Amino acid sequence: MNKVAFWLKNARSIALPQSVLPAALAIAVAAKHEGFSLWLALLALVGIIAAHLAMNLADDYFDFQTKTGEHRQEMASEGIRARIAKYDYLTSGKATIGQLRTAIVLFLLVAAVLGAVVFVFRGMPVVYIALATLFLGIEYSGKPLQLGYHGWGEWVIGIIFGPLLMAGMHIAASGVFTQEVLLTSIAVGLLVINIVYSHAVLDEPADEKCGKMTFSRLLKSKPAKLAFSYIFNLLPFVIVLGGVLAGILHWAYCFVLLVLPMAIYLVYSLTSFVYGREISLQPKKWMGPMGNWDGYCKAGIGWFMIRWLVCRNLVTFFSFILIVVNVILAFVI
Numbered sequence: 001m002n003k004v005a006f007w008l009k010n011a012r013s014i015a016l017p018q019s020v021l022p023a024a025l026a027i028a029v030a031a032k033h034e035g036f037s038l039w040l041a042l043l044a045l046v047g048i049i050a051a052h053l054a055m056n057l058a059d060d061y062f063d064f065q066t067k068t069g070e071h072r073q074e075m076a077s078e079g080i081r082a083r084i085a086k087y088d089y090l091t092s093g094k095a096t097i098g099q100l101r102t103a104i105v106l107f108l109l110v111a112a113v114l115g116a117v118v119f120v121f122r123g124m125p126v127v128y129i130a131l132a133t134l135f136l137g138i139e140y141s142g143k144p145l146q147l148g149y150h151g152w153g154e155w156v157i158g159i160i161f162g163p164l165l166m167a168g169m170h171i172a173a174s175g176v177f178t179q180e181v182l183l184t185s186i187a188v189g190l191l192v193i194n195i196v197y198s199h200a201v202l203d204e205p206a207d208e209k210c211g212k213m214t215f216s217r218l219l220k221s222k223p224a225k226l227a228f229s230y231i232f233n234l235l236p237f238v239i240v241l242g243g244v245l246a247g248i249l250h251w252a253y254c255f256v257l258l259v260l261p262m263a264i265y266l267v268y269s270l271t272s273f274v275y276g277r278e279i280s281l282q283p284k285k286w287m288g289p290m291g292n293w294d295g296y297c298k299a300g301i302g303w304f305m306i307r308w309l310v311c312r313n314l315v316t317f318f319s320f321i322l323i324v325v326n327v328i329l330a331f332v333i
Helices: 003-010 017-030 038-066 068-077 097-122 124-141 153-174 179-202 204-209 215-219 222-245 251-274 293-298 302-331
Strands: none
Touching (some): 003 038, 003 097, 017 038, 017 302, 038 124, 097 153, 204 215, 251 302, 293 302
């Protein structure tokens, strides 16, 4: 494996749809404007990808300093439901902490160079958004704030991959910021929060043992945890319907209601988990791709993956539907 492929894998390039889909949606929304520039949009997209990879590696760097992964590995061996460490390339000796720092800097350098080009054409708004994103990305795991360890990590991720990312991409692609992209980005951001929030609820015993304070742990009571599951899963659809009724969004945005059953299932399945009730671990076709499902079940994490994958598929399908809608509105109608 060459060095580029090695670091792409370590940076969890498999998670890139989390940034690429909202970015692609912002491009599709921006395509309806006269000032739309495809080449600037593509430059910004590559920059976003580089920044995303850098932030994933930075998260590993700060987690490694606090030995979070080792705590999780110990808990898994003790039979506690916990996700395993994510930076085996460090613990196995395949890479050093110094090499990790270098990889982070190089990814950030690529993002900065491409961002500078966009700045020349679009001005200071993209700089402000980039700086806000960088600050939140570093402080997610890094000191002094360590927001991800004090109960605000879910919100940080939602703000970065929703409003900040989509606003920055929309401005890069079209030079303007609109109510349409604002509403859309908030809806997408909530669904992104839902992924990490549901993860935190499922992983709460492990987080508690290793001292990580998530938003789920801040809420404490079961009704409060489930109330926010309703908010993160269902409010995006309310926002879309409200935007349509207010005349801000085209009626075709209502096609996202096709994936509403997935959101309802997630509320049901998380409720069952919180109250200790078993659910069927047999995926249905409407849940979307389930990856190596047999492998997950053999590893004993089917209970986790069925919920996490539906969360991921929900935001994927929601975004993809709106991408198709906006492409049709921009180039067909």
